[in-house]
Amino acid sequence: MDxxxxxxxxxxxxxxxxxxxxxxxxxxxIAELEVIDWLxxxxxxxxxxxxxxxxxxxxxxxxxxxxxxxxxxxPDYRAKIGNKGFNIEFQYADKIGLNYFDFAISKITKKNxxxxxxxxxxxxxxxxxxxxxxxxxxxxxxxxxxxxxIGFVDAWRKNAYRIPKTKFLKVLQSDPTxxxxxxxxxxxxxxxxxxxxxxxxxxxxxxxxxxxVIDEQKIVKIIPNDLDSFFKVCFIxxxxxxxxxxxxxxxxxxxxxxxxxxxxxxxxxxxxCIDFLYSKTELKPNELxxxxxxxxxxxxxxxxxxxxxxxxxSSVNLSPIDETRxxxxxxxxLEDLTQDLIFYYKAQGLNPITKIYQSLxxxxxxxxxxxx
Numbered sequence: 001m002d003x004x005x006x007x008x009x010x011x012x013x014x015x016x017x018x019x020x021x022x023x024x025x026x027x028x029x030i031a032e033l034e035v036i037d038w039l040x041x042x043x044x045x046x047x048x049x050x051x052x053x054x055x056x057x058x059x060x061x062x063x064x065x066x067x068x069x070x071x072x073x074x075p076d077y078r079a080k081i082g083n084k085g086f087n088i089e090f091q092y093a094d095k096i097g098l099n100y101f102d103f104a105i106s107k108i109t110k111k112n113x114x115x116x117x118x119x120x121x122x123x124x125x126x127x128x129x130x131x132x133x134x135x136x137x138x139x140x141x142x143x144x145x146x147x148x149x150i151g152f153v154d155a156w157r158k159n160a161y162r163i164p165k166t167k168f169l170k171v172l173q174s175d176p177t178x179x180x181x182x183x184x185x186x187x188x189x190x191x192x193x194x195x196x197x198x199x200x201x202x203x204x205x206x207x208x209x210x211x212x213v214i215d216e217q218k219i220v221k222i223i224p225n226d227l228d229s230f231f232k233v234c235f236i237x238x239x240x241x242x243x244x245x246x247x248x249x250x251x252x253x254x255x256x257x258x259x260x261x262x263x264x265x266x267x268x269x270x271x272x273c274i275d276f277l278y279s280k281t282e283l284k285p286n287e288l289x290x291x292x293x294x295x296x297x298x299x300x301x302x303x304x305x306x307x308x309x310x311x312x313x314s315s316v317n318l319s320p321i322d323e324t325r326x327x328x329x330x331x332x333x334l335e336d337l338t339q340d341l342i343f344y345y346k347a348q349g350l351n352p353i354t355k356i357y358q359s360l361x362x363x364x365x366x367x368x369x370x371x372x
Contacts, residue, residue, distance in 0.1 A: 019196070019199060021065065022065045022336065023192060023193075023196050025064045025065040026064055026065070026192060026332075026336075026356060027189055027192065028064065029062075029064035029356055030185055030188045030189060030192070030356045031090070031092055031185050032056065032076055032077075032090055033056070033353075033354065033355050033356060034181050034184050034185050034188070034355065035090065035092075035127075035129065035181060035185075036054060036055075036056065036077065038177060038178065038181050039054055039077065039079075039088070039127065040052055040054040041177075042136075042138075042175075043079065043081065046138070047081050047082075050081050050082045051080075051081075051082060052079070052080070052081055053079065053080040054077055054078075054079045054080075054088075055077065055078050055079075056076070056077060056078075057074040057075050057076060057077065057078055057087075058074060058343070062339065062343075062352075062353075063339050063340065063343045064339070065336070073106075075087035075088060075089055075124060076088060076089055076090040077090065077127075079125075086123055086124055086125060087123055087124035087125075088124060088125050088126070088127050089107050089124055089125075089126050089127070090127045090128075090129075091103070091126070091127070091128050091129075092128065092129040092130070092131060093128075093129075093130050093131065093132075094131050094132065095132060096130060096132045096133060098165060099164070099165055100151075100162040100163060100164060100165065101128070101162070101163045101165065101168040102153050102156070102160040102161065102162050102163075103126070103144050103148065103160055103161045103163070104156075104160055104161075105118070105150065105159060105160055105161060107121075107124075107126075107141075108120060108121065108126075108141045108144045108145060108161050109121065109141065109145060109161075118145075120140065120141040120142040120144075120145045121141045124141060125138060125139065125140055125141075126138070126139055126140070126141060126143075126144065128172075129178065129182075130172060131182045131185075131186075133172075133174065134174060134175055134176060134178040134179050134182060135172040135173055135174045135175065135178070136172065136173055136175055136178065137168070137171045137172050137173065139171060143171075144161050144163065145161070147163050147167050147168075148161035148162055148163040149161070149162055150162070187363065187364070187367045188356055188357055188363075190367060190370070190371065191328060191357060191360070191363070191366065191367060191370060192332070192356075194325065194328065194370045195325055195328035195329040195331075195332050196329075196332075197325065198268065198325050198326065198329045202235060203235075203239075206232060206235055206236070209232060209236055224250070224253075227257045227266060227269055227270065228269070230250075230253075230254060230257075230269075230273055231269040231270075231272065231273055234272065234273040234276050234277070235272070237276070238276050243277075243280045244277075247277050247280055247281040248281055248283070248284070248287055250273075250277055251274065251277045251278065251281070251283075251287065251291070252287060252290060254270055254273050254274055254277070255274070255290055255291065255294045257270050258270055258294050258297055258298060258301075260301070262301060262314075263314040263315045263318060263323075264302075264305055264312050264314045264315075264318065264322075264323045264324075264326040264327045264330070265314075265315070265318055265322070265323075265326050267298055267301065267302065267326065267327070267330045268326035268327075268329045268330050270298075271298060271329075271330045271333045271334060271337075272329075272333065274291070274294075274333075274337070275333045275336065275337060278291070278337065278340075279340070283345065288341075288345055288347065291337075291341070292341065292347055292348075292349055292350060295334055295337060295338065295341075295350065296349070296350070298330065298334055299331075299334060299359060301314075302327050302330060302331060302334075302359065303359065303361070305323070305327060306327075306360075306361060306362065307362075308362055308365070309362070309365050309369065310324070310362045310363070310364070310365025310366035310367070310368065310369045311323065311324050311365075311366070311369055312324050312326075312327035320369070321369075321370070324366065324369060324370060325370075328357075328360070328366070331357065331359055331360065332357075335353050335356065335357075338350050338351070338352070338353055339352070339353050
């Protein structure tokens, strides 16, 4: 299977590889986490003199991807205004040239078991942001039910509530304070795509090994006795949808490669391998402790490699752009691992991810560097 990793087992993402699925889910996470502060301030304006609380569903254990693919049924935000708590579903669009604005049926209504009719959810509101003109709408599911009709959405390959553009644009409100939020979302999405290119770059470099496996249907004869060998074997196993025996032993062995002498290239290989192996096994308490310590060490190393101009520097033998791509690639996977460990293992000692790329301390400079 030519998939970089396995296909996610979900009807909505069958055409995407697992890492592509995770990248797409992270795009939504970028938007959700960037919007949360703006949302709280907006609710304070809409409901003055009220105590406002807004948080991501799941709190610190918020998870933007599922190991087996698919999407979570959890609402995007939980809010509390005074003593009244409710959920908020968040959607946003990049383009204004849409003929319809679409909403998932399950997020707007639920079926009454007695009447068999669909009724609007009473426990939530909908936040919609249109990025192109910095506008938003905040409404109840009932409004969608009254103003929309169920129709087939080609992009989603399923039915949804569809509201004509002429109706929807009337409820949008312009808000200049959205400009900086949307600019940051776009910036982080660009950086996300930039770092993801490392998968293709590595695949190109190792294509001869992949071809050998596909053509000859045999295991590549590489003994993993150093980091480069480990990376090649893990990359190949990842691509042919197989796992090694003694996964936990491999994982602990890989952790030993993290040291003060590691470069950004080393870390990108180590963390790629750890990410590949980690989700295929269950960790024992001592293994979990070792992994957490090494994740913290990796974050610290990457912080030390960061430069004020937005680049990363760990070796005179690597170019600034390659170092930066490798560093961001590592940060991207470390964020995924962090939240997965908090979610599945209730891990202590890791800083929860409250903003994607929160450890990119000179993110504007990093963006300008990779954009050039």
